[in-house]
Amino acid sequence: RKEVEQDPGPFNVPEGATVAFNCTYSNSASQSFFWYRQDCRKEPKLLMSVYSSGNEDGRFTAQLNRASQYISLLIRDSKLSDSATYLCVVNRDNYGQNFVFGPGTRLSVLP
Amino acid sequence: ETGVTQSPTHLIKTRGQQVTLRCSSQSGHNTVSWYQQALGQGPQFIFQYYREEENGRGNFPPRFSGLQFPNYSSELNVNALELDDSALYLCASSIGTSREQYFGPGTRLTVT
Numbered sequence: 617r618k619e620v621e622q623d624p625g626p627f628n629v630p631e632g633a634t635v636a637f638n639c640t641y642s643n644s645a646s647q648s649f650f651w652y653r654q655d656c657r658k659e660p661k662l663l664m665s666v667y668s669s670g671n672e673d674g675r676f677t678a679q680l681n682r683a684s685q686y687i688s689l690l691i692r693d694s695k696l697s698d699s700a701t702y703l704c705v706v707n708r709d710n711y712g713q714n715f716v717f718g719p720g721t722r723l724s725v726l727p
Numbered sequence: 728e729t730g731v732t733q734s735p736t737h738l739i740k741t742r743g744q745q746v747t748l749r750c751s752s753q754s755g756h757n758t759v760s761w762y763q764q765a766l767g768q769g770p771q772f773i774f775q776y777y778r779e780e781e782n783g784r785g786n787f788p789p790r791f792s793g794l795q796f797p798n799y800s801s802e803l804n805v806n807a808l809e810l811d812d813s814a815l816y817l818c819a820s821s822i823g824t825s826r827e828q829y830f831g832p833g834t835r836l837t838v839t
Contacts, residue, residue: 659830703769714783717769
């Protein structure tokens, strides 16, 4: 089993739709969590950090459930520009740092 | 833009050769991490440097080595290149070892 797993995708949704991505991690010692987006043939860009209390940034909402070792990302009112691969990232611990990326879930927002 | 730069942008090498990739971190960032990303996969952690010392290593053989300089820029060296080393190599900088990482544009390495 991979340390970080994500919905396999791809997700094809119409503009304006709400879409949710799920991510699970196996290492219970994981300390911090992030969502990145990656456009085709570009570098990953930080979308948001994920906090235990959940956090929201405009149309994007991230949730963390430490007990279930589960992270989610909700995108409301999808735009064409949201089309990208979304990467779930888990930071194992605070020593000998090791950010573990999930395989990513590809989203295509269709007109 | 993140302010993280990498060079070169693209590189073609022959199996068995050696390669050096370079990364300049964002101003104020003292930590650099290197990743290998194969097509269609998420980035795989190679190693991290914090204040010029290696601070963690992923599951990569010793022929992958690195350096960090006093100005926090970094190099990734790969010896005895193999065909499977063909990938996008990303560096990411951060303030400290557990904070958000910001990526450079990557170096696309092709080994023939």
